Amino acid sequence: MPEKMVEIRWHARGGQGAKTAATLVAAVALEEGKYSQGFPDYGPEREGAPIRGYTRISDTPIYVHSAIYAPDIVVVLDPTLLDSVDVSDGLKEGGMILINSAKAPAELRKQLKIKNAKVYTVDATQISIEEIGRSIPNTPMMGALMKVMPILKLETILADVEKKFKSKGDRIVQGNFRAIRRAFEEVKEG
């Protein structure tokens, strides 16, 4: 594997936008001159079922076409998954896990028994309800990710989100912008 490759694994439930997030972050990386891959784990599409998404970002071309088993970063879009899915499985030492949760990072660190990785939390569900009007945590989680993994620029994410959601109207775009910025500011480390 290229040394400078970053591998991100997304955990969510069907319908929460993990596929959009995984591929959008890949597109943003490409725009910033890096190589990237973004793909979901496909099954029969069932809303609410646990799903995974994957993003690879690298300074050199990416050839590998398998899923990600030893992620540098894990992003959990739905805190209810923590009871049923081993989200930190394979997480690299010194890696990070970012969870959509109102709880403090220290509390989740204890719950998930995470030792050699950084733990971050942000209440993306609440943020998305307040700013977008419904529980769609994927865009604020991307904002939080940009804070904890500053290899991509927040402005590029915002521009891509605008492109992606433009057809849904300005209210949706502005709501997403506010949600992304708030999550960027409110993410906590512990």
Add this chain to the structure above:
Amino acid sequence: MAKFESLTGNDAAAHALRQCKPDVAAAYPITPQTELMHKFAEFVANGKVDTEVILVESEHSAMSAAIGSSAAGARTFTATSANGLALMWEVVYIAASNRLPIVMPEVNRALSGPINIHCDHSDSMGCRDSGWIQLFCENGQEAYDTVIQAFRISENPKVLLPTMICFDGFIISHTNEPVAMLKDEAVSQFVGVYKPDRALLDVENPYTFGPLDLPEWYFEHKRQQVEAMRNSFEVIESVGAEFGKLSGRPYGLMDGYRMEDAEVVLVALGSTCGTARVAVDVAREQGVKAGLLKLRAFRPFPIKQLRQALSKAKVVGVFDRSISFGIEGGPLFHEVRSSLYGGKQPVIPFVYGLGGRDIRVEQIAEAFKTLQQVGKSGAMDRDVEFIGLRD
């Protein structure tokens, strides 16, 4: 870095099809091909291309409509996967024997049952004797590039055979990867305008397509298909070279990775070749002189070039993503082993990834080690090894 766009394999193929300006498309949706036709239909609806899209009630009808359209003299494509291809079966042969240059992205998916929507090559392999050219792609970029080349290859008067562009379902079709697209005008110029010598609608020069062919001539017509397939080797190579001049990405019948001094060589198809490149590097770090031979053309099967490419290999492993029941190893293994008939190196079968079972770098690196041990043992034969199978 070239100007890339982050596209799925399906979207990349749809863009290539748009740029080739087909006259007619006839298709029926099936996962994982569905999004390709969604995207193409969107281009048509938005006026980006003026293809006549025929919505049909089944894949059998899709291929039948494509046959009629191509025989009429129109540049024609369809696209499918797995059970869709199986439903086309009867007319797939007819498209080839009528010498119709239909282009078909075939998004590889397991041919059930039990029902499975994920990638393997059992669908394409069922068509290996149908008379279609079959080109396999490693990633979205190759899917894009190969669709463009396919029209040139198929429509060449020395060939006039349909081409299947095989790319792995989900692994390529649904993965966003960097794809460098050519300008519309460049593609348009490269593929040119399709002017068939023979067409049903050419009333000045009446021709018949697909009539009753009795024992007096049927055999001769099959012999002509053989000749067309033989001619296609050279055409695939020359079109690939010309495409290389245009894009900086030359193509041939196969592609090697670290083959110069390789002693232990793996032959594979499709997206796994990308993962195998990384595995070659890993195996080399572990002291195995590993190499990869990525086969692009499965039909026509390049026996001579394969023999040449593998002449220095001490052991050859073959990775099949499909199975042939009742015989050890899959279809690719049997083609490779028969190509190397009379050679001194052992040729060892592996089957992996059926129904979308993931294949990892470490597993391929492990296969290289196995192959090295086979080489040292002096054995010439080994039962098929199933990679990643649960105990």
